[in-house]
Amino acid sequence: MVFIERRSVLSGMLVQEAMRKRVIRVSRETTLSDCTNRMVKNKVAAVLVTGEDDRPVGVVSKTDLIGAFYADLPIEAAAADIMAAPPLFCFLDDSLESAIDLMHARGVHRLYVSGAETDRVIGTLAYPDIVGLLYRYCRACGKSVSKVRRGTEDETNSSRLRVGDVMTTSVRACKTDETLAEVIEELTSHRCGAVLIRNPADHAAGVISKTDLVIAYKHGEKTGTPAKVIMRHPVLSCDANDFLSVALQQMLLKDVQRLFVYKDAPARIVGVLSLSDSARFRSGSCRACTSGRLIVGV
Amino acid sequence: MLARDIMDTRFHTLKPHETVAQAVKMFQTASREEGKKIFGLIVVDEADRLVGMLSMYDILLFIQPKHMKIWGEMEDLEPDRLFEDLLGKVKGIQVGDIMTTEVVTIGPETHILSISDLMIDKHIRRLPVSENGRIIGMVYMSDVFYHMLTQFLD
Numbered sequence: 001m002v003f004i005e006r007r008s009v010l011s012g013m014l015v016q017e018a019m020r021k022r023v024i025r026v027s028r029e030t031t032l033s034d035c036t037n038r039m040v041k042n043k044v045a046a047v048l049v050t051g052e053d054d055r056p057v058g059v060v061s062k063t064d065l066i067g068a069f070y071a072d073l074p075i076e077a078a079a080a081d082i083m084a085a086p087p088l089f090c091f092l093d094d095s096l097e098s099a100i101d102l103m104h105a106r107g108v109h110r111l112y113v114s115g116a117e118t119d120r121v122i123g124t125l126a127y128p129d130i131v132g133l134l135y136r137y138c139r140a141c142g143k144s145v146s147k148v149r150r151g152t153e154d155e156t157n158s159s160r161l162r163v164g165d166v167m168t169t170s171v172r173a174c175k176t177d178e179t180l181a182e183v184i185e186e187l188t189s190h191r192c193g194a195v196l197i198r199n200p201a202d203h204a205a206g207v208i209s210k211t212d213l214v215i216a217y218k219h220g221e222k223t224g225t226p227a228k229v230i231m232r233h234p235v236l237s238c239d240a241n242d243f244l245s246v247a248l249q250q251m252l253l254k255d256v257q258r259l260f261v262y263k264d265a266p267a268r269i270v271g272v273l274s275l276s277d278s279a280r281f282r283s284g285s286c287r288a289c290t291s292g293r294l295i296v297g298v
Numbered sequence: 299m300l301a302r303d304i305m306d307t308r309f310h311t312l313k314p315h316e317t318v319a320q321a322v323k324m325f326q327t328a329s330r331e332e333g334k335k336i337f338g339l340i341v342v343d344e345a346d347r348l349v350g351m352l353s354m355y356d357i358l359l360f361i362q363p364k365h366m367k368i369w370g371e372m373e374d375l376e377p378d379r380l381f382e383d384l385l386g387k388v389k390g391i392q393v394g395d396i397m398t399t400e401v402v403t404i405g406p407e408t409h410i411l412s413i414s415d416l417m418i419d420k421h422i423r424r425l426p427v428s429e430n431g432r433i434i435g436m437v438y439m440s441d442v443f444y445h446m447l448t449q450f451l452d
Contacts, residue, residue, distance in 0.1 A: 034399050041356060041396040043364045132365045215395060219315075232390075252365045255387065 013096045018133040019123035019278030028080035036218040061209040067218040127276040130136030164240035167271035176228040197231045203267040302406040307436030315393030350397035403428040
């Protein structure tokens with residue numbers, strides 16, 4: 001019997017190859033203000049809440065903090081009041097593919113990693129770490145653009161994936177004078193990490209990400225504040241025709257989770273490329289990877 | 299020899315809502331006015347209560363790209379351009395967002411040997427001296443070091 005097995009570059013790779021060993025921990029009593037401080041400083045989207053004997057009891061993510069902001073909870077409230085429990089786990093020697101499947105199915109952006117002792121956390125696995133691994137793999141690959149730059153330029157370029165091939169085409173946006181409460185509603189109902197803020201002329205004026213909202217909450221902003229007060233600008237963006245590898249590099253180096261994608265002119269935003277989309281795509285940045293994903297077996 | 303005897307009573311402070319740029323200026327001012335290199339400043343609220351400590355390490359940790367390993371592998375980058383973008387992240391960030399909130403303090407009657415023990419044990423180079431909820435001085439590792447060891451130099 002002939003069957004076709006779908007494979008990706010990640011096939012055969014284990015959680016331990018992509019995970020981070022540094023886990024940011026707080027206690028049940030830690031204030032939301034201090035949880036935010038840990039996230040901003042360490043550039044993580046969630047902190048692990050631990051209880052007696054350092055055992056994991058829950059997670060506070062930026063999404064949870066934004067929920068607290070929306071509900072007008074005081075910033076001095078305790079982590080235990082809003083944490084999601086229990087934390088989701090994967091094992092050190094699980095395959096990366098199964099870990100991504102679990103993250104996708106449960107709608108979370110990270111898993112905690114445990115080893116032989118199942119109640120001990122030894123690392124975290126998040127989408128950007130997987131993309132980072134893919135990216136390094138891609139650069140080291142024999143077909144890598146950086147290695148065959150001279151010579152067959154045309155052939156190489158046509159096989160390289162472009163941002164337009166991978167991006168999400170639905171762009172969530174709010175107006176500059178809409179309130180932060182409306183921005184939060186837009187973010188949570190579409191489960192995205194950032195919304196584009198458009199000015200009255202419908203041009204991209206700025207971005208508000210979950211991080212921006214969490215910082216606004218900590219700084220004492222109210223949910224009735226207009227979007228334009230806290231939005232970040234300029235909008236970090238790339239051309240739909242840019243090579244995927246270049247866009248990934250920019251995101252990894254600038255510590256951003258996404259780039260907005262424009263076509264023809266920077267004000268014409270047509271899509272978003274996020275690190276989590278790139279991780280779920282499970283490929284490097286050229287077609288050598290995607291074609292290698294189909295393996296015919298007997 | 300107690301904390302009270304070796305502490306420095308001239309010290310500078312930051313407020314949680316100050317910007318990182320203001321903090322960097324204060325590092326320079328404090329170093330000049332105190333006559334020593336200052337690597338960390340205490341953060342106090344409006345009522346002068348200690349709420350944290352901001353060190354150069356905290357600021358560097360924040361600026362550092364999370365995927366630094368990937369930087370090391372790229373030879374074809376324009377580091378200066380990317381560096382500017384990284385510094386842009388600091389805009390809108392306040393002292394309270396990145397300061398260390400768990401600060402170890404000592405009382406004025408703490409013995410110098412206990413202080414040095416604490417510094418070794420917890421890898422701390424400076425300790426605020428607290429009395430009745432207010433900070434009255436700072437003890438630096440260099441003060442402890444020279445007070446303990448100068449007599450051996452003669």
